[in-house]
Amino acid sequence: MYTLFISTYDFIITIGLLKNNKKISIKEVKSVKSHSVFLIPTIESILKGNNLEINNLNEIIVINGPGSFTGVRLGVIVAKTLAYTLKINIKTITSIDALAISNNILKRTIVSINDNKGVYFAIYESNSRISDIKYLSKNDFDNKHINESIINNGVLDVEKITLFLKDIDTINPHNVKPIYVKEIEVLK
Numbered sequence: 294m295y296t297l298f299i300s301t302y303d304f305i306i307t308i309g310l311l312k313n314n315k316k317i318s319i320k321e322v323k324s325v326k327s328h329s330v331f332l333i334p335t336i337e338s339i340l341k342g343n344n345l346e347i348n349n350l351n352e353i354i355v356i357n358g359p360g361s362f363t364g365v366r367l368g369v370i371v372a373k374t375l376a377y378t379l380k381i382n383i384k385t386i387t388s389i390d391a392l393a394i395s396n397n398i399l400k401r402t403i404v405s406i407n408d409n410k411g412v413y414f415a416i417y418e419s420n421s422r423i424s425d426i427k428y429l430s431k432n433d434f435d436n437k438h439i440n441e442s443i444i445n446n447g448v449l450d451v452e453k454i455t456l457f458l459k460d461i462d463t464i465n466p467h468n469v470k471p472i473y474v475k476e477i478e479v480l481k
Contacts, residue, residue, distance in 0.1 A: 301368030302360025309451035358472035
């Protein structure tokens with residue numbers, strides 16, 4: 294079974310290819326406001342580099358946010374489109390949960406992702422999220438969580454994430470939606 298992993302929530306696009314939950318290839322591309330230029334070619338490159346066609350895929354895992362507004366939307370749209378047209382399974386995971394799983398958190402720790410104005414974060418303990426994902430301005434976050442253990446961004450472990458999602462139900466591609474923690478500026 295081949296799984297395609299898509300992460301576009303950050304300035305690093307991460308595309309992973311797994312076979313039976315084991316990583317066989319990872320490609321990371323640094324992209325500042327150019328995700329649309331790199332995403333599809335990176336997917337094509339990872340498949341071609343492993344002598345696979347798009348229709349060899351059995352499942353897609355996509356990080357559905359929070360993170361870069363446009364980046365998250367692009368990753369989700371591509372994942373939904375592929376899952377729907379190929380009639381394959383799709384699963385989602387938040388960027389915060391993906392970072393927590395990748396870091397194997399045992400003691401109380403805050404996992405956070407910064408954007409230009411603030412911080413998305415949640416609290417974890419014993420590899421479980423114990424709070425909702427929240428958003429605060431950088432100043433408010435720094436003042437409130439000054440002495441706490443914090444993981445801020447980091448490398449995604451696609452194998453750990455895939456194994457975590459192994460027993461999670463798939464989603465109808467039409468129901469996959471980006472996660473936005475803060476209100477969109479245009480709608481204010």
